[in-house]
Amino acid sequence: MKSSPKLRPCGWDALVVLLVLLLAVGCGAAVWGGNEATHDLTAVISVDGETAETVALSSLSGPEERTLTANGYTLHLVLSPEEVYMEAADCPTQDCVHTGHISRSGQSIVCLPARVIVRLEGGQKDESAPDVVIG
Amino acid sequence: MKLTTKQLTLCAVLTAMALALSYLENFFPLSLAIPIPGIKLGLANIVTVFALYALGPGQALLILLARCFLGAVFAGNMNALIFSLLGGVTAMLVMIGLSRLRKLSVYGVSVGGAAAHNCGQVAAAVLTLGNTAPLYYLPVLLGVSLFTGALTGLISACLFRALAHTDLMKG
Numbered sequence: 001m002k003s004s005p006k007l008r009p010c011g012w013d014a015l016v017v018l019l020v021l022l023l024a025v026g027c028g029a030a031v032w033g034g035n036e037a038t039h040d041l042t043a044v045i046s047v048d049g050e051t052a053e054t055v056a057l058s059s060l061s062g063p064e065e066r067t068l069t070a071n072g073y074t075l076h077l078v079l080s081p082e083e084v085y086m087e088a089a090d091c092p093t094q095d096c097v098h099t100g101h102i103s104r105s106g107q108s109i110v111c112l113p114a115r116v117i118v119r120l121e122g123g124q125k126d127e128s129a130p131d132v133v134i135g
Numbered sequence: 136m137k138l139t140t141k142q143l144t145l146c147a148v149l150t151a152m153a154l155a156l157s158y159l160e161n162f163f164p165l166s167l168a169i170p171i172p173g174i175k176l177g178l179a180n181i182v183t184v185f186a187l188y189a190l191g192p193g194q195a196l197l198i199l200l201a202r203c204f205l206g207a208v209f210a211g212n213m214n215a216l217i218f219s220l221l222g223g224v225t226a227m228l229v230m231i232g233l234s235r236l237r238k239l240s241v242y243g244v245s246v247g248g249a250a251a252h253n254c255g256q257v258a259a260a261v262l263t264l265g266n267t268a269p270l271y272y273l274p275v276l277l278g279v280s281l282f283t284g285a286l287t288g289l290i291s292a293c294l295f296r297a298l299a300h301t302d303l304m305k306g
Contacts, residue, residue: 002191006240007292013243016233020250020277028274049265098170108268112172112260113214117268 032106041105043084045077046117057081057120073114084109084118136193145190145303146198153182153202154209169279171272173218173256177249177283183227184245184291189303192231199223218259225255241295242288249284250277 040058044051047070063080065087075096076087083103086096089111096111108119138146156178166174179202186195203223207216229251233244253276260269 003188003234005188005234005244005291005295006237007295008240009242009288010238010240012236012238013240013246016239016243016247017281020246020281023250024274024277027270027277031270031274046264046266046268093166093172095166095170095172098166100170106271108271110172110260110264110268110272112264115264117264117266119268 040122041120042122043079044117044119044121046119048115055079057084068114068116070114070116073111075111075114075116077109077118084120086111086118089114136197138194142190142194146186146194146201149182149186149190150198150201150205153179153198154205156182157202157206165279165283169275171275172260172269174276174279175283177252177280177287178290180226180245180248180252180284180287181290181294183223184230184241184248184287185294187227187230187234187244188241188295192227195231196224196227199227214263217263218256221259221262222252222255225258226252240288241291242285245288245291246281246284249280249287253277253280 040056043055043057045053045055045066045068047068052068053066057079058081060079060081063078066077066079068075068077073089073091075089075091078085078087083101085101086099086109089097091111091113093113096109096116099109102109102118102120105120105122108117110117160175160178163176165176166172182202183195183199186198190198200220203216203219206219207213226248230244230248233239233247239247253273257269257273257276261267
């Protein structure tokens with residue numbers, strides 16, 4: 001044994017927890033805040049870090065489907081005037097499908113295996129809506 | 136670094152255990168509850184915490200590197216390597232630093248490591264995707280790391296208690 005650790009939580013551990021919490025709140029304010037409305041809600045679809053398509057949701061008359069093929073995977077994205085969601089994907093993790101429907105500025109759907117990001121930008125911020133839904 | 140046969144064997148067993156824990160994690164898909172790419176319990180971190188105290192930073196780092204490389208080879212996914220390496224090494228460095236502060240218990244070290252691991256992985260996602268969108272997940276991931284870090288801290292504390300009087304901890 002090189003060094004024996006303390007096995008009971010103590011006050012100093014709370015300091016680490018507090019630091020992590022502060023970092024989380026700080027990041028949250030930086031990432032989620034300051035997203036003022038400038039133009040209509042727009043879905044920015046990027047593949048491999050490059051913007052592939054930008055769709056103003058208000059310009060759509062009804063749900064439209066996009067088939068994205070990237071890095072060997074095929075993703076079926078549905079865009080509608082109110083929301084965006086990944087209907088199906090053949091990637092192993094399915095995180096993008098599980099992300100569900102996004103409808104607010106700043107939200108995004110990320111598919112790591114296919115390196116596809118769909119991010120909503122602009123539009124009115126809905127202050128009453130929750131930032132994140134967990135569970 | 137010169138390793139005795141006992142140390143080398145322990146490193147090998149711990150690497151195998153870390154790989155097994157990474158695999159076991161797939162049966163607790165945290166991403167179903169919180170849909171964020173790559174979110175997980177971080178059970179392999181138990182091995183890192185244990186190795187850090189029982190064998191020291193050098194061997195703990197060796198085990199971590201072996202786990203990351205072998206994990207990527209077994210998964211047949213070299214893209215995952217940058218994620219596990221950046222996450223793992225960031226967590227390792229933070230935990231080495233925190234464990235030197237003798238006032239912190241294994242819980243504080245483990246929570247710090249979990250938070251650092253998430254920061255490293257988000258950094259890897261930003262680098263590979265060439266887009267800052269993954270930063271959006273960081274606040275949630277940091278919040279989750281408080282719970283996963285405390286869980287791995289608890290398991291590590293139980294492990295140290297159970298092994299306290301064995302021959303394993305004397306060498």
